[in-house]
Amino acid sequence: MTDLAEPARPAAPPRRRDAGATRAAILEAARNAFAATGYDRTSLRDIAALAGSDVALIPRYFGGKEGLFTEALKATIAPDRLRDWDRSRFSRDVAEMMAGAADIADPRTRTFQFLLQAATSPTTAPLLGRAVEERFLAPIRDWLGDAAGQERARVLAAIYIGFLVERLIRGAALEGPERTAFIERVTAVIDGVVGPQP
């Protein structure tokens, strides 16, 4: 984590004493750090350094590491929704997204990594279940808009999750003809589930 910890924010506006801003900075740093390295391998010292803050503030503001984690999880689950996809390009868009590098810069990758970390803990797994329902299943279901939408949405979500995990494991991005073939294949698979573009 030391590589992440160093620069913090080189020429940041010298934040003055502002508990709210400090809290927010810590929370943002926590979301990134937890997503990148997981709960156990992320130390409060890392987060504090990343936020340009002091370690001791974290137990004080969030009641401890676990408190910070749950709050970061809430902040991650809550806000944005699935963007509006063009249905005629849906499967190909999704396939290309999946083929993309394990790009840490992509906020979707970060979010997903974070959520998946949460899935392995019995205490946070229900949170993930709710997040998936809210962020994936419901929008896709509405979007499919037919009777079988529920179950097809679930299959689609599973495939989506599967490819993201696969990317997580491999680390490297797909390139060249391998990438092309991959996209073709995934497009076909998704079309098989949601139906080809009408």
Next chain:
Amino acid sequence: MTDLAEPARPAAPPRRRDAGATRAAILEAARNAFAATGYDRTSLRDIAALAGSDVALIPRYFGGKEGLFTEALKATIAPDRLRDWDRSRFSRDVAEMMAGAADIADPRTRTFQFLLQAATSPTTAPLLGRAVEERFLAPIRDWLGDAAGQERARVLAAIYIGFLVERLIRGAALEGPERTAFIERVTAVIDGVVGPQP
């Protein structure tokens, strides 16, 4: 982890000095413990207690925690059954396996949990990647036995992982018509990837 550590093996035959058996007991305990709580949250002391053994033996026999984990992974991802599968029933078999994956008593569930845990820790993800390539992708690739085998195997692996995650998140086992519909859908998806039965 203390709840796991206590009983060890109540009325087990008093194992005498046998390095092979001790090694095996440690490995078995490690597979369970890693699957249940993940790499970071599992201590060697937990594993040793679970195996009714001593902590110091683990670095000695396995070269350290990572060595133990790698070996446990290898023991878990065994390609043994794959070659026995009847190709004409392949997709349906896999689909049914996925439908039953939430059953805690099923040893396959432990495998799933183990893999998911491994995927979400940055330390273990590369180890998992190597193990999956060697023990999962390569056999399936050979089994499919055509030029596109590599990429289809990867797609299949991703789908497999995705459904296991989905099952783990939801927790409850599938029942009745929901289960039937699930199996039908997954079978169709897999057929779409590996090709329908020839």
Next chain:
DNA sequence: TCGACAAGTCAACGCGCATTGACATGGGCC
């Protein structure tokens, strides 16, 4: 039977961690 060596035990070390409490200090309010 007995000695040698493998197998198992035990205590200790160093390390990194989260957390604590005592201390310094800035800035809004009278």
Next chain:
DNA sequence: GGCCCATGTCAATGCGCGTTGACTTGTCGA
């Protein structure tokens, strides 16, 4: 302008971890 509480700093504490090395004990071949 000066108090005083919210805000931030710092050093110290205790704990659990993986790992090490010196030790004891069982077992098997000569």
